[in-house]
Each structure stands twice: as structure tokens, then as C-alpha cells.
Amino acid sequence: EIVLTQSPATLALSPGERATLSCGASQSVSSDYLAWYQQKPGLAPRLLIYDASSRATGIPDRFSGSGSGAVFTLTISRLEPEDFAVYYCQQYGSSPQTFGQGTKVEIK
Amino acid sequence: QLQLQESGPGLVKPSESLSLTCTVSGGSISSDNYYWGWIRQPPGKGLEWIGSIYSGGSSDSNPSLKRRVTISVDTSKNQFSVRLTSVTAADTAVYYCARPGKEWERGGFDYWGQGALVTVSS
Numbered sequence: 001e002i003v004l005t006q007s008p009a010t011l012a013l014s015p016g017e018r019a020t021l022s023c024g025a026s027q028s029v030s031s032d033y034l035a036w037y038q039q040k041p042g043l044a045p046r047l048l049i050y051d052a053s054s055r056a057t058g059i060p061d062r063f064s065g066s067g068s069g070a071v072f073t074l075t076i077s078r079l080e081p082e083d084f085a086v087y088y089c090q091q092y093g094s095s096p097q098t099f100g101q102g103t104k105v106e107i108k
Numbered sequence: 109q110l111q112l113q114e115s116g117p118g119l120v121k122p123s124e125s126l127s128l129t130c131t132v133s134g135g136s137i138s139s140d141n142y143y144w145g146w147i148r149q150p151p152g153k154g155l156e157w158i159g160s161i162y163s164g165g166s167s168d169s170n171p172s173l174k175r176r177v178t179i180s181v182d183t184s185k186n187q188f189s190v191r192l193t194s195v196t197a198a199d200t201a202v203y204y205c206a207r208p209g210k211e212w213e214r215g216g217f218d219y220w221g222q223g224a225l226v227t228v229s230s
Binding site: 001033035037044045046047050051056057088090091092095096097098099100101102 | 154155156157160168169170171172204206208209210213214215216217218220221222223
């Protein structure tokens with residue numbers, strides 16, 4: 001099973017700042033099948049990025065994904081008030097699919 | 109617009125079985141090449157993939173659930189289901205059904221149900 005480790009656990013930033021979230025895999029993710037989700041309290045996760053760097057439909061271009069192999073990054077170029085949430089990475093290149101433990105982006 | 113909706117009991121007794129159904133609307137579960145998945149989230153915790161099924165019936169599930177989980181599909185009703193046997197309090201969670209955004213890919217879930225809270229308690 002591939003273990004995904006997200007860092008930091010919590011990121012305290014101000015609106016307008018840049019957020020950089022990391023996701024490290026215990027082994028290489030096949031075909032870079034890595035996704036990023038945003039989740040707000042009481043709601044289902046929302047897909048932001050799939051296949052490591054492709055933005056999902058309707059996702060603003062301030063969200064970008066990069067990386068390959070075992071190291072991946074989600075960047076939010078300029079934080080908007082609605083971006084404060086928990087973010088998860090997920091690998092689906094091998095079974096079982098696994099999720100990281102999440103990074104909470106909170107208002108500083 | 110594709111929509112998914114979970115349904116099933118909200119309370120299950122320990123050692124019994126949990127069964128949930130996901131009804132798909134706005135699209136046919138069998139018309140395209142998609143996998144359909146179940147994910148759960150214990151209160152205040154992270155996400156766990158339970159398993160996925162293809163419309164043709166082939167399925168895959170998380171070994172962490174050992175042999176307690178069964179995922180099935182009913183194309184005539186445009187539904188797919190999950191059954192988890194011998195439940196304990198550790199199975200208390202919000203259960204989501206979801207579908208990837210890209211054909212043939214097993215993850216990158218773009219469409220989600222609203223989630224169904226299942227509590228395991230006597």
C-alpha cells in the first residue's frame with residue numbers, strides 16, 4: 001500500500017498569500033495518478049486536480065498541481081477567502097487507492 | 109448534470125451488516141467506461157477508499173476491510189451498492205459514493221454524493 005504524507009499539517013496564511021502544499025508518497029505513483037481535493041465542513045470533497053497537474057472542470061487557475069513520481073505539490077497562487085479549507089491528496093495508480101491525512105489551510 | 113445520492117439506514121447495530129445504495133441520475137451507469145466508487149470518512153478524520161466497481165461488474169476493494177466488503181451494481185436501476193459485514197464502532201463514518209471525472213481512471217473522483225452518516229451503535 002502506498003502511504004501518502006502531507007505537509008504541513010496546518011498552514012496559517014492571509015488572503016492574497018501563496019500556499020504551497022506537499023504530498024509525498026512512500027513509493028512512486030504509477031502514471032502520476034495523483035489527485036488533490038478541497039473539503040469544507042459538512043460537505044463532500046471537491047476535486048481540484050487530477051493526473052497530478054490537470055485542473056478539474058470549473059476550478060480557478062489559481063490552483064495548480066505539479067510533481068511526478070513520489071513528490072507532488074498543490075499551489076494556490078493567491079488565497080481567496082473561500083480557499084480556507086482542508087486539502088487531501090489521493091493516489092489511484094495502484095490498489096488500494098490511498099489518501100493523505102490532509103493539510104488544513106487556516107486564516108492567519 | 110450527473111448526480112449521485114446515497115441511501116440506507118443511518119443506524120446499524122454492532123456485528124450486523126451495513127448496506128448503502130447509490131442512485132445515479134443525469135447519466136447511465138452503464139453507458140460509458142467509468143468506475144464507481146465508495147469512500148468513507150469517520151467523524152473528524154480523513155478519507156478512506158472502500159472500493160470501486162465497473163459497470164460490467166468487476167470490482168476492487170480495500171484489503172484493510174479484509175473480506176467484509178462487497179460492492180455490486182444494478183444497471184437496470186442505475187444504482188450501485190456497498191455491503192459491509194460484522195460492523196463495529198470503527199465503521200461509524202460518513203459514506204460517500206463517487207465517480208471519477210475521466211473514463212477508465214479509477215480515481216480522481218469528480219462527482220460525489222452528499223454523503224450518508226452511518227452510526228454503529230447498540
